[in-house]
Amino acid sequence: MTKTKILLSLVCTLIAGFTLASAGDIAERIKRVGDVCVEGADCASAAFTSTVVTTGGASVESNFNKSCATCHNSGVAGAPKYADAAAWAPRIRKGMDTLYASTINGLPPAMPQKGMCFSCSDDELRALVDYMVAAAK
Numbered sequence: 001m002t003k004t005k006i007l008l009s010l011v012c013t014l015i016a017g018f019t020l021a022s023a024g025d026i027a028e029r030i031k032r033v034g035d036v037c038v039e040g041a042d043c044a045s046a047a048f049t050s051t052v053v054t055t056g057g058a059s060v061e062s063n064f065n066k067s068c069a070t071c072h073n074s075g076v077a078g079a080p081k082y083a084d085a086a087a088w089a090p091r092i093r094k095g096m097d098t099l100y101a102s103t104i105n106g107l108p109p110a111m112p113q114k115g116m117c118f119s120c121s122d123d124e125l126r127a128l129v130d131y132m133v134a135a136a137k
Helices: 002-020 023-030 060-072 085-093 096-105 122-136
Strands: none
Touching: 060 122, 085 096, 085 122, 096 122
């Protein structure tokens, strides 16, 4: 009985502490660590501490480096290595439409949907496949 009263008292104290916190206190506790500067914005005029984010139109090579290179440069989980003609040949024989579909929809168990380029459009994903296939020929 005494343990229950003590526990109830502690819970009530915690709840009271949360409800008494001001909006400023809450905002201070949950504020972002850094801000993001979107490419094209005047980042020098603000105290941005994070990465510049590109907004559309990223180059194929840039998309490859941010999303594909992790697996395709090292061959993780059986991914065909970039520019490795022998590894790409059996995949290329299946046809480009099959490669595009595998990239867009994923290929379990290892190839994730959209190849981890979730900001890429289907056309950008096709360009990535073309980029890797061209390097393997």
